[in-house]
Amino acid sequence: MQTIILREKRVVAPKLTELTFERPSDWPFEAGQFARLGLAVDGHPVMRAYSIASAPNEETLRFLVTEVPEGSLSPRLHELEPGAEVLLEGNAEGNLRPARVAGGKTLWLLATGSGLAPFLSIVHDPATWQTWEDVVIVESVRTLEEAAPARELMEETFPGELTVVVATTREEEEERRGDLSGRITQLLTSGELEEHVGKHITPEDARVILCGNPEFIEAARAILKERGLTSPRFGKPGQLLVESFW
Numbered sequence: 001m002q003t004i005i006l007r008e009k010r011v012v013a014p015k016l017t018e019l020t021f022e023r024p025s026d027w028p029f030e031a032g033q034f035a036r037l038g039l040a041v042d043g044h045p046v047m048r049a050y051s052i053a054s055a056p057n058e059e060t061l062r063f064l065v066t067e068v069p070e071g072s073l074s075p076r077l078h079e080l081e082p083g084a085e086v087l088l089e090g091n092a093e094g095n096l097r098p099a100r101v102a103g104g105k106t107l108w109l110l111a112t113g114s115g116l117a118p119f120l121s122i123v124h125d126p127a128t129w130q131t132w133e134d135v136v137i138v139e140s141v142r143t144l145e146e147a148a149p150a151r152e153l154m155e156e157t158f159p160g161e162l163t164v165v166v167a168t169t170r171e172e173e174e175e176r177r178g179d180l181s182g183r184i185t186q187l188l189t190s191g192e193l194e195e196h197v198g199k200h201i202t203p204e205d206a207r208v209i210l211c212g213n214p215e216f217i218e219a220a221r222a223i224l225k226e227r228g229l230t231s232p233r234f235g236k237p238g239q240l241l242v243e244s245f246w
């Protein structure tokens with residue numbers, strides 16, 4: 001266990017905060033992996049997994065933390081101010097590494113809420129663009145303001161073509177809706193998502209990564225399985241990677 005120092009805090013939406021830490025010099029990671037962060041609460045460390053949102057070639061470690069009301073750790077992380085010390089346990093972990101599904105034409109990155117975090121790392125990793133010229137990020141959020149980090153990507157330029165689609169699920173007013181309305185699972189089933197993007201998700205052309213809410217993961221995985229996309233297992237190649245946040 002070691003401690004890292006918070007350098008920057010940015011409240012991007014009422015329940016969503018970006019935390020940027022000093023990165024230990026001997027702490028390598030691959031885009032898509034997560035770190036175990038924590039704080040001492042009543043003398044005992046409370047540790048949770050957080051996907052790394054910064055790219056492997058950056059000098060800082062950045063995270064996107066959703067505040068879970070009544071949660072043990074996330075409300076405390078939201079209260080931190082620059083200079084605070086946070087516990088970092090072990091090495092980077094996780095199998096959400098795009099290289100595991102190399103191939104196809106388009107990399108689709110589908111997230112709910114803070115499931116966007118590992119995708120920020122992936123699109124800022126030069127290695128991604130050596131494998132795919134074409135990446136699509138889809139984020140589903142309750143309200144448009146929660147999509148601030150995804151919408152910031154729309155202002156950036158990348159070595160290839162990045163399409164960002166925000167789907168809102170609880171915005172009533174027309175002008176506050178995202179690019180699409182409804183859950184990603186509904187938008188996949190109806191064909192609306194692919195129609196909007198102008199590309200089809202097929203095992204030949206698409207590689208897909210899902211991240212976020214576990215019920216979303218299970219439902220989307222089932223839809224994609226119907227289309228012939230499966231996860232790589234026991235040395236057998238696949239087109240689909242998934243990571244549940246709880």
Ligand SMILES: Cc1cc2nc3c(=O)[nH]c(=O)nc-3n(C[C@H](O)[C@H](O)[C@H](O)COP(=O)(O)OP(=O)(O)OC[C@H]3O[C@@H](n4cnc5c(N)ncnc54)[C@H](O)[C@@H]3O)c2cc1C
Pocket residue numbers: 034048049050051052063064065066067068070071072073074075094113114115117118243244245246
């Ligand atoms: C591999 C991995 C990567 C993760 N990466 C992130 C990340 O980048 N950002 C992040 O905010 N969280 C992430 N999480 C979730 C994180 O580990 C904690 O579970 C979360 O911060 C809640 O901790 P807590 O102690 O406050 O709440 P707890 O008391 O542990 O309550 C957990 C409950 O909170 C809800 N919940 C947990 N995480 C989220 C979330 N992200 N969005 C909405 N509801 C949630 C669920 O209902 C869950 O049952 C990740 C989890 C895993 C397993």
Ligand SMILES: NC(=O)c1ccc[n+]([C@@H]2O[C@H](COP(=O)([O-])OP(=O)(O)OC[C@H]3O[C@@H](n4cnc5c(N)ncnc54)[C@H](OP(=O)(O)O)[C@@H]3O)[C@@H](O)[C@H]2O)c1
Pocket residue numbers: 015066067068069112113114140141142146168169170183184185213215216217219
């Ligand atoms: N964000 C808020 O304003 C708010 C308010 C009160 C409490 N909270 C709490 O804060 C935490 C974070 O909430 P969050 O909004 O970031 O995460 P979330 O509940 O996982 O929702 C994020 C996005 O995922 C969608 N989604 C949820 N379940 C799905 C499923 N089975 N299939 C497909 N899509 C699905 C949601 O659509 P739907 O909207 O259709 O569910 C929403 O667009 C939670 O603990 C929540 O209880 C948040």
